[in-house]
Amino acid sequence: MYHHLFLDLDGTLMDFREAERRAFALMAEQLRIPVDDASPEIYARCNLACWKEFEQGLLTIEELSLKRFTLFQAQSGLHFDPRSASAAYxxxxxRQAILYPETLPLLTxxxxxxxxLHLASNGISRVQRGRLEASNLERFFDHIFISTExxxxxxxxxxxxxxxxxxxxDKRECVMIxxxxxxxxxxxxxxxxxCIWLNTENRETTLEPTYTITSLSELHPLLDSIKL
Structure with missing residues (x-):
């Protein structure tokens, strides 16, 4: 039986894709960068690639913040200052705290x-702390663990x-979600x-998570069944 739940933030409790899309649009508007309909997806790919390098220890968080915009600039052909874009983004x-509908009822x-409950997030401290404050999620967690901290x-x-x-x-009473x-x-x-893998996109893997769920709404019933 688990007593300590370590929960990821982005893609688990918060809709990062929508947050990313909105922040990108606001950044482009602020800096008057003439983006088009394809630009958000190009940026999202650049951002994801940089986070993968960060996870592998190949980039510092400062390098990641800048590189994702230098990559986007190279791939989009747009002209702007990557440092200004990074800061604005x-x-x-x-301030983009977009929760999934199940998040608040589940945490409650x-x-x-x-x-x-403990939060376990890869992210930039001031960004994640700002989003947690805006969403009022901090109140649910005993501890908040952010990679840059x-x-x-x-x-x-x-x-x-x-x-x-x-x-x-005790590790036997803990699970990562x-x-x-x-x-x-x-x-x-x-x-x-x-670990419990939240697989909302029917992805395949050679890894062997302890459990797999396909929606956040399945988490509580799963935990209930483990108690038995």
Whole structure:
């Protein structure tokens, strides 16, 4: 039976794709960058590629912040200052707190049932803290772990070891819950921590999560069944 739930933020509790789209549009409007309909998807691919490099320890967070816009500039052919774009984008993103419909009812139910909730997020501290404050999610969590505050990202074992050490929890009573195979699931498996993969897009994997769910609404019934 699990008592400590480590929950990912983006793609699990918050709709990052929509937040990214809105922040990108606001940044482009602010800086008067003449983007077109294809631009958000080009940027999203550049951003994802940079986060993968960050997870692998190939980029610092400062390098990531700039590189995603230099890549976007090269691939889009648009002319702008990548540093200004990065600063404006992160400022707008820090206010994009778009929750999935299931998030608040689920977190309320889990807390009411006595689960200890901890947030485990790869992200830029001021951006994630801003979004948590805007959404009022902080109140649900005993601890908030953000990669730039810890100094290492998921899936680095140091991230997971820090969470276990800080909470003082028995690993057998803990489970990592998230949508990312490369950061949430791989990281948990590397430290022999049980994990629940949120697979909303019917993806395939050679990894072996402890459990798999296809929507956030399946999490509470799954946890209930594990109690039996």
């Amino acid at each position: 992160e400022d707008h993103l820090s 139910l889990l807390r009411d049932e006595g689960y200890r 810890i100094g290492v990202p998921k899936p680095d074992s140091g991230f997971f070891e820090r969470m276990l050490r800080t909470t003082g929890a 998230g949508d990312s195979l490369s950061s949430d699931i791989q990281g948990a498996l590397d430290v022999q921590l049980d």
